[in-house]
Amino acid sequence: MEPPRPGTSASSDELLELFQSIRKELELREEAPSGAWVESSAAEARSGEKPAWYYPPAEGGGGISFYSRRGPKVWGHVHAAAGPGASARATLLAAALLDSVPSDVTWVSVGFSGFDLAEERALAQTLAHRPGAVAIERFQMERVLRPGVAPEPKPAPVGLELVPARSATLEAIGHLDARAFEGSVDDLVMGGTVEEYTDIVRALLESRLGRFLDEASTLLYQSQPPRLMGGVLVAEASPREGVILDLMVDPDRRGTGLGRFLLRWSLRALHALGYSTATLWVTESNLAARRLYESEGFARTASTVLFHWGRPSGAPHPQRAR
Secondary structure: OOOOEEHHHOOHHHHHHHHHHHHHHHHHOOOOOOOOHHHHHHHHHHHOOOOEEEEOOOOOOOEEEEEEEEOOEEEEEEEEOOOOOHHHHHHHHHHHHHHHOOOOOOEEEEEEEOOOHHHHHHHHHHHOOOOOEEEEEEEEEEEEOOOOOOOOOOOOOOOOEEEOHHHOOHHHHHHHHHHHHOOOHHHHHHOOOHHHHHHHHHHHHOOEOEEEOHHHOEEEEEEOOEEEEEEEEEEEEEOOEEEEEEEEEOHHHOOOOHHHHHHHHHHHHHHHHOOOEEEEEEEOOOHHHHHHHHHOOOEEEEEEEEEEEEOOOOOOOHHHOO
16 A cells, blocks of 8 residues: 655645544544644644544545644644455555654654554554554443432532532643642553643633533632642533543542542533533543443443554654554
């Protein structure tokens, strides 16, 4: 199979079709970007502002890989339409992306879409042979919210106060997120710095991943000493489905039931708002969170895989580590 072509050689229509295909896949995961993402991404790929490589949609469904950079970190994506040759196209698209990453980049995260889960796993495992790389599997879980009257919420845990999500600064919530996930596999997915977590929180509150549901989101505030100790952020995936985007507990209060309290609080709120299902995503390795969700009636409905590379001390650039 021939190597993919640079995105700068694609027509606008080809790029619009490929980015629209990605958007449709991400919508199924409740991860679709909002606004004019398709149009802006296609324009950036064609101009070269967003490095990209592609196979034309007319040729077996096509495919595309691209990345965005922020400082020493890169977020990329590989999409190949399902069908014959999808795995080979995805492999070459991923290689083109990784081979082009500048030598001063120290952190790379790449997601996949279009081809099936077995092919995602195989590609991620192949890429994970590079020093400093790992394949991360994530599960989507769902719980049906039964019809009937929503139960009365329990009072907040002793010493903590329930406050609206927007009553705290973005930076304060970002600090809580960073503390909650520090050192975990989830930290690799999110970016690992307070600034990155703050940007994620900003995107959630600005409804860039679904209409933010203030009524189903809350924070747990400790007044003495003043500190956020937990929180849950929820958005609308559809008129019938709410998605729990972020559930965070300060490590000092881990194992004390705050996570279960926040989860149940958000489920009660979604029930009262008339949603019939609640969904969320969790990494395979986060056993404590998976057990919590399963014990509260969540069941796995889908899976996807991410590739992550972080520069080990003294390690070569990922493209030279094959």
